[in-house]
Amino acid sequence: MTPITEVEGRRLALSNLDKVLYPATGFTKGETLHYYAMVADALLPHLRDRPLSFLRYPDGPDGQLFFAKNVPPGTPGWVTTAEVPRAEGPSRMVLVQDLASLMWAANLVTEFHTPQWVIRNAEEADRLVLDLDPGAPATVVECCEVALWLRERLAADGITAYAKTSGAKGLHLLAAVRGASSERVTDYAKRLAVEAERTMPRLVVHRMTRSLRPGKVFVDWSQNAARKTTATPYTLRARPEPTVSAPVTWEEVEECGAPEQLAFRAQDVIARVHDHGDLLDQLFDDRAAGEVT
Incomplete structure (x- = not known):
């Protein structure tokens, strides 16, 4: 029953x-x-x-x-x-x-x-996302190195980035934005990915081509397209263990020296939410949303 x-x-x-x-x-x-x-x-x-x-x-x-x-x-x-x-x-x-x-x-x-948009204003993006996906033997450790560079690059444009694990192998960067269409945000995200590759050619690739990705971090800018979606913060993933797409602090990103340091399972995340609340709650402060150039 x-x-x-x-x-x-x-x-x-x-x-x-x-x-x-x-x-x-x-x-x-x-x-x-x-x-x-x-x-x-x-x-x-x-x-x-x-x-x-x-x-x-x-x-x-x-x-x-x-x-x-x-x-x-x-x-x-x-x-x-x-x-x-x-x-x-x-x-x-x-x-x-x-x-x-x-x-x-x-x-x-x-x-x-x-x-990366809400139903009442589907024409305008309110989030920017960069999905950092490591190609073996690269891991989330290399993603963290790329994330720190992207954080500073976004900050130079007045955009504050926050991080979460993908719940799989990589890392997601999120930022609140305003005043731009999904198409414009996508173009901006692609420019950032290309710039990251130019700055760190041994570490970053901006194209999805599989043959380019071993040992590098693919900076996926395409999930900003209006038709695309990204794993929501706190969702469980369909992985061998009940891993979660978990918000993390920049200190945790800076200190990550091994993949297991940024692998969070359901029970871990329950405890983290109890202790810290939502580490991404600043995304909902409209006053802090950046403008895409």
């Missing part, structure tokens, strides 16, 4: 709570739901008003993974949805606006992926 629970007045059917999603550690679906409940206060502001793309892995990371943008079948009527403009025509997508919607979406076993 599927247990029914009530979250903020909404009735939710939570299924297969004992199912092991992460075989390497025995981490279950019930523990996944507990994780999201514990970090909800930090996570929800990063989801709110952003159309959600679902990367679902209902049988764990070794099972089938499928990516969906449209409202999933069976979505409760109380979950907020919105029509989103797309080149191929408008589509209806989910907005996770509250705890009940978060727990419903988490029950589907999904990575949360969101764009």
Whole structure:
């Protein structure tokens, strides 16, 4: 029998709570739901008003993974949805606006992926993202070196960057921006990636070509495009262990000497949120948003 629970007045059917999603550690679906409940206060502001793309892995990371943008079948009527403009025509997508919607979406076993704009102003980007992806034998340690250079370069343009782990191998840099379209932010991000490669040619590549990437950090600027999404802060990832895309301090980035220093699992992040709150909360201060040149 599927247990029914009530979250903020909404009735939710939570299924297969004992199912092991992460075989390497025995981490279950019930523990996944507990994780999201514990970090909800930090996570929800990063989801709110952003159309959600679902990367679902209902049988764990070794099972089938499928990516969906449209409202999933069976979505409760109380979950907020919105029509989103797309080149191929408008589509209806989910907005996770509250705890009940978060727990419903988490029950589907999904990575949360969101764009760099909010639904009320889809024509203007409010975030800039740079995804630093290491090509073996490079690791997140090399990503940190590149991140520190990018941090200073962004600061020179009046843009304050914050860092989070990707939850996989790399690092994401985020910044609040205003007054520019996604296309303009993408162009700016590409210019930064090209400049980083010119400055650190042995360490950085700005093109996705696989043959160029071994031992280097690919600075992926393309996720600023309006149609693209990035793993949302605090989302669990479909990896062998329940790793999280976790916000980190610049001190942690500066001191990183080994990949395991920036590998955070669900329990680690619950403790970090309890101790520090949301390390990315400054992204919501509109007064601090930078202008893309």
